[in-house]
Amino acid sequence: MPPPPGDAAAPALRSGRERLIQTLCFEAGGLLLVAPLYALASGSGAAASFGLVAALSVVVMAWAALFNTVFDLVEWRCCGRVASDRPPRWRLLHAVLHEASAVIVTWPVIVALTDLSWAAALLADIGLTLAYAAWAYVFHQAYDRWRPVAAAPRRTVHP
Numbered sequence: 001m002p003p004p005p006g007d008a009a010a011p012a013l014r015s016g017r018e019r020l021i022q023t024l025c026f027e028a029g030g031l032l033l034v035a036p037l038y039a040l041a042s043g044s045g046a047a048a049s050f051g052l053v054a055a056l057s058v059v060v061m062a063w064a065a066l067f068n069t070v071f072d073l074v075e076w077r078c079c080g081r082v083a084s085d086r087p088p089r090w091r092l093l094h095a096v097l098h099e100a101s102a103v104i105v106t107w108p109v110i111v112a113l114t115d116l117s118w119a120a121a122l123l124a125d126i127g128l129t130l131a132y133a134a135w136a137y138v139f140h141q142a143y144d145r146w147r148p149v150a151a152a153p154r155r156t157v158h159p
Contacts, residue, residue: 014149018147021147022143022147023061025139025143026135026136026139026140026143027057027061029135029139030053030057030132030135030139031050031053031054031057033131033135034053034128034131034132034135035049035050035052035053035054036049037131038052038053038124038127038128038131041127042114042124044114048114051113052110052113052114053128055109055113056106056109056110056128059105059106059109060102060105060106063101063102063105063106064098064102067097067098067101067102068083068098071083071094071097071098075090099129099133102129103122103125103126103129106125106128107121107122107125110124110125
């Protein structure tokens with residue numbers, strides 16, 4: 001329900017602390033779920049699988065910070081729009097480019113940390129990306145129910 005006229009709602013966003021908790025829970029859960037799946041699919045040992053998935057997690061977190069900053073700057077220069085005002089088509093473009101570029105960034109890491117060929121590493125990377133995408137969907141649905149964003153108090157705007 002929209003706020004009544006003359007009433008402005010402050011945006012309800014997660015705090016920095018809450019974002020940190022969310023990120024740590026996501027990464028820990030991803031490691032606990034995806035590393036065993038990778039071990040099972042690849043025939044690797046549990047320790048090697050956990051190490052690989054942990055290394056990829058760190059690389060992707062660093063890449064995401066850089067990618068998002070660059071994407072936001074390009075969007076600002078092209079459209080004069082901030083990320084929070086991004087329309088659905090740009091959100092889809094952002095998500096697809098982020099995942100595709102993350103595969104490119106992590107592919108050499110998989111080759112370096114495993115005995116996989118470049119082709120096999122690419123297939124493994126795509127599989128890991130799909131597993132994490134599925135995990136992200138499930139995680140964020142559950143997290144939003146477990147720790148919903150608190151509604152911001154309404155404040156009256158005086159003309």
